[in-house]
Amino acid sequence: xxxxxxxxxxxxxxxxxxxxxxxxxxxxxxxxxxxxxxxxxxxxxxxxxxxxxxxxxxxxxxxxxxxxxxxxxxxxxxxxxxxxxxxxxxxxxxxxxxxxxxxxxxxxxxxxxxxxxxxxxxxxxxxxxxxxxxxxxxxxxxxxxxxxxxxxxxxxxxxxxxxxxxxxxxxxxxxxxxxxxxxxxxxxxxxxxxxxxxxxxxxxxxxxxxxxxxxxxxxxxxxxxxxxxxxxxxxxxxxxxxxxxxxxxxxxxxx
Numbered sequence: 148x149x150x151x152x153x154x155x156x157x158x159x160x161x162x163x164x165x166x167x168x169x170x171x172x173x174x175x176x177x178x179x180x181x182x183x184x185x186x187x188x189x190x191x192x193x194x195x196x197x198x199x200x201x202x203x204x205x206x207x208x209x210x211x212x213x214x215x216x217x218x219x220x221x222x223x224x225x226x227x228x229x230x231x232x233x234x235x236x237x238x239x240x241x242x243x244x245x246x247x248x249x250x251x252x253x254x255x256x257x258x259x260x261x262x263x264x265x266x267x268x269x270x271x272x273x274x275x276x277x278x279x280x281x282x283x284x285x286x287x288x289x290x291x292x293x294x295x296x297x298x299x300x301x302x303x304x305x306x307x308x309x310x311x312x313x314x315x316x317x318x319x320x321x322x323x324x325x326x327x328x329x330x331x332x333x334x335x336x337x338x339x340x341x342x343x344x345x346x347x348x349x350x351x352x353x354x355x356x357x358x359x360x361x362x363x364x365x366x367x368x369x370x371x372x373x374x375x376x377x378x379x380x381x382x383x384x385x386x387x388x389x390x391x392x393x394x395x396x397x398x399x400x401x402x
Contacts, residue, residue, distance in 0.1 A: 170212045171370065173200055174230035177215035178307040182332045182394050183236050195394040199253060200234050202386045203361075207377030209370075219285040219306075222246060225364060232363050232370060236326065238287050238356030248365055250374040252358030253387075254399045257347040258288065261315070261330045262322030270324075270346035275300045278321040281311040288324045291354045316341050324348065328399060358401070 175192070179185040183196040192213050204211035216224045221237075224230045225247060239249045260270040260280075268274045276299040282288045284304040292302055303320055305311045311323045316338035322345065323330070333339045348355075363371045381387040382400070391399060 169210070171204070171209045171232060172214040172230040173204075173211050174214050174216045174221050174224055174233045175235040176218035176221060176307075178218060179309055180236065180307075180329060182328065195390065196234065196236060198390045199381075199387070202381045202390060203234075203253070203374060203377035205377075206380035206384075206386070207373040209373055209377070218283075222362070225362060228364075231367075232361050232374065234361045236329075236359050237362050239358055239360045240287060240356040241353050242290075243356075243362070246365070247362045248367065248371055249360035249362055250371050251378050252360050252401070253378050255358035255401055256399050257327045258291065258324060258350070258355055259327045259330055259347045260322055260324050260345040261334065261342050262345045263315075263318070264341060264343045266321060268322060268345050270348045272296055272299060274345070275322065279303060279319075281305060281314055281320040281323045283308045283311060283325065287355050291348065291351065292324055294351075294354060295348070312338065328395065331395075 175184050175196070182194050184192055184194040186192055192215075197213070200211065200213070214230050216230060218235075221230075221233055221235065222243070225233055233247075237243070239252060243249070260268070260275070262268050262278075266278070268278060272295055275296050279301045280292055280296060281303045282292050282305070284306060289304060292300070296302065303314075305314070308323075308325055308329060311320070311325070312333045314320045315323050318341070327347070330344070334342065334344070361371075361374045363374070387400065388398070
């Protein structure tokens, strides 16, 4: 498994016909989000999304550097110029498109409910009535839960999904909503044996989006198109599938 801090060597954007002298600061949440991105004991970032970022930047001939940023401030950091792109499992939604632009999607997976193994529930408002649901703050999952579940279901918000999972394992909440792959990783741990998949929520594209893409500033078409070229290249040459096969049992592109 790669462990990366600097993600690509300095190169030229040959396809754009111009030099790319500056580093591209790729914003990811400072909080761990396995299996997508997590720091190891030495502080080097690793995970599926870190390797995909490296591959995209290499294919697009971009000199990229990982720049950890708090999740709830990651879009303001992009807009203000402290980072140049967000590549951190951020779903492409109508609400976010009012503020930033996105690349083409580079993965798309279901949103699911995971709950206590010994409790009856399903991924519907009726199935979660009377229960306590934990979600990460400032995410599509918080928005979805507030739209569909709040009222009959008690919602608790957390700064990170890891904190949600800890309370779920300790029995302080009954269930959580998050991306299926992130919760698959939790369920595979010893702590995750408390719980099981209860089902996928009904898809609402306005809230849950049309897949995960790289966020860039409005009007930064050069960077957006460079990232799109990188995505297309690693899909075509097999790099995407090779990386994915080391983390997941099935394809996660366009599901």
